[in-house]
Amino acid sequence: MDFDLTPRAREHAEKMEGFFADHILPRNREWRAALDSGAHDAPFMPDLQARARAAGLWNLGLPHLPAHGLGNLDFAPLAEIMGRLVWAPQVFNCHAPDLPNMITLDAVATPAQRQRWLEPMLEGRLRSGFAMTEPAVASADARNIALRIDRTARGYLLNGRKWYVSGGAHPACAFLIVIGAMSDAGPRAGHTAVIVPMDTAGLRICRRLDFLAWSEPAAPIAEIDFTDVEVPAENLLRAEGEGFAVAQTRLGPARVHHAMRAIGLAEVVVSLMRARAAERASFGRVLQDYDTVQGWIAHSRAEIEQARLIVxxxxxxxxxxxxxxxxxxxxxxxxxVPEMLQRIADRAIQLFGAMGGSADTPLGAIHSWARAFRVFDGPDEVHLRQIFRQEPAATEALADNPYLHPGAAPLGGGGSIGTG
Ligand SMILES: Cc1cc2nc3c(=O)[nH]c(=O)nc-3n(C[C@H](O)[C@H](O)[C@H](O)COP(=O)(O)OP(=O)(O)OC[C@H]3O[C@@H](n4cnc5c(N)ncnc54)[C@H](O)[C@@H]3O)c2cc1C
Structure with a gap:
């Protein structure tokens, strides 16, 4: 087993580290100020994107587009670097929800759909959203879809409501991939996925949503109403009833990319803990001299290493x-990975005291994002179910299990326990 990066991944990671240090981190405060003043993107974004393209750091998360992408394993260290700041992935056209939407379109779009939607996204000219979750039904169960789709002479008519659509409230969002249920399909029929341009009549953004202290600044979240929203037949993705397969094409990479970025965030949190613990003193000692604080940092390091390996x-x-x-x-x-990040962010907030919960640090937002990550793209319990279902079934009655010693004497022949 070789734990080294491949030469291609190493070359890109070195380049990206340099780019991050030279062009991204120094502009983080400028980015914050732009968003605080009400902008949706920092004005310098197009310039940084042009630089990233020129440096060959563009569209690296698209494994099936050889001109651009790397495999998932080679992409992992790069996603980790860009994941340190919430706005950095967009510089490289590797941000959610557009990256998994591009991966989906690359897998399922017709040539005409590719040309109209995917090609401009690859250029960084179009943004998008993915609308599956609904306020009216338990969306952890992907079979629960209430939004209705009816066939019309021209194509499809959509009626229903979606919420928690990341990126849907961004003014540059041009279209959504919407998952709905055909009205005339039986209860066992699959769902259907269609592309809905944001400027279609009947589509209305009802409000912007947050999650705790997380406002998804780079991809603002929307609740969206669909009343008699009609799209042409050529906006169907794959075939009627194949929306679940379309969603799965998207959700797999989306989950893993988020996890890669989460490790970058965890590294940021630990570096902040380290700096704070070295500077802040109480009861005559700097905080890092206390065993408890050393334990927090050491545990966090161990958990990051563990998370990176499983990713x-x-x-x-x-x-x-x-x-x-x-x-x-x-x-x-x-x-x-979300549990890991939530734990580490929680320790850091404790270590920073009041400042840890203030907007002067990113800790509150990171903690909220980690908490959200335990819900979005499938809550913990749904993944536990998936993991449990793949555990091998017991092959024999417990009484016949050779690891048991029925009727054995207590260990040590029944003598007293202990040394005293
Ligand atoms: C920040 C953020 C961004 C999001 N972005 C998007 C997006 O872009 N597009 C989109 O479509 N959705 C998005 N979502 C929605 C997210 O994917 C859903 O919230 C998630 O799938 C859960 O659905 P639900 O909220 O309806 O919860 P419910 O289905 O109501 O589930 C609630 C809780 O019930 C429990 N539960 C459910 N099933 C089981 C089970 N089998 N066993 C035990 N317990 C169970 C779990 O604890 C679960 O958390 C986003 C959510 C957040 C918070």
């Missing part, structure tokens, strides 16, 4: 076997 293993399995075969690995990553 890399999952990325390797995705590259080798595809999403269907790697489903259990994806669920394990989706379960463990």
């Amino acid at each position: 890399q293993r999952c990325a390797w399995a995705l590259d080798r076997d595809g999403h269907r075969a790697a489903q259990r690995d994806v669920s394990i990553v989706k379960l463990l």
Whole structure:
């Protein structure tokens, strides 16, 4: 087993580290100020995107487009670097929800759909959203879809409501991939996925949503109403009843990419803990001299290393076997990585005291994002179910299990326990 990066990944990671240090981190405060003043993107974004393209750091998360992308394993260290700041992935056209939408369109779009929607996205000219979750039904169960789709002479008519559509409230969002249920389909029929341009009559953004202290600044979240929204037949993705397959094409990579970025965030949190613990003193000692604080930092380091390994293993399995075969690995990553980040962010908030919950640090937002990550793209419990279902069934009655010693004497022949 070789834990080294491949030469291609190493070359890109070195380049990206340099780019991050030279062009991204120094502009983080400028980015914050632009958003605080009400802008949706920092004015310098197009310039940074042009620089990233020129540096060959563009569209790296699209494994099936050889001119651009890397495999998941090679992409992991790059996603980790860009994941350190919420707005950085957009510089490289590797941000959610557009990256998984591009992966989906690359897999399922017709040539005409590719030309109209995917090609401009690859250029960074179009933004998009993915609308599956609904306020009216428990969307952890992907079979629950209330939005109705009816056939018309021209195409399809949509009626219903979606919410928590990441990116849907961004003014540059040009279209949504919407999952709905055909009105005339039986209860066992699959759902249907269609492309809905944001400027279609009857589509209305009802409000912008947050999650705790997380406002999804780079991809603002929307609740969206669809009343008699009609789209042409050529906007159907794959075939009627195949919307679930379209959603799965998207959700696998989306989950793993988020996990890769989460490790970058966890590294930021630990570096902040380290700096604070070295500077802040109480009861005559700097905080890092206390065992408790050392334990927080050491545990966090151990948990990051563990998380990185399972993410890399999952990325390797995705590259080798595809999403269907790697489903259990994806669920394990989706379960463990958000928990890891939430724990580490919680320790950091404690270490920073009041400042940890203020907007002067990113800790509150990171904690809220980690908490949200335990819900979006399938809540913890759904992934636990997936993992449990792939556990091998018991092959024999417990009484016949050779690991048991029925009727054995207590260990040590029944003598007293202990040394005293
Ligand atoms: C920040 C954020 C961004 C999001 N972005 C998007 C997006 O872009 N597009 C989109 O479509 N959706 C998005 N979502 C929605 C997200 O995917 C859903 O919230 C998630 O799938 C859960 O659905 P629900 O909210 O309806 O919860 P419900 O289905 O109502 O589930 C609630 C809870 O019930 C429990 N539960 C459910 N099933 C089981 C079970 N089998 N066993 C045990 N317990 C169970 C779990 O604890 C679960 O958290 C986003 C959510 C957040 C918070």
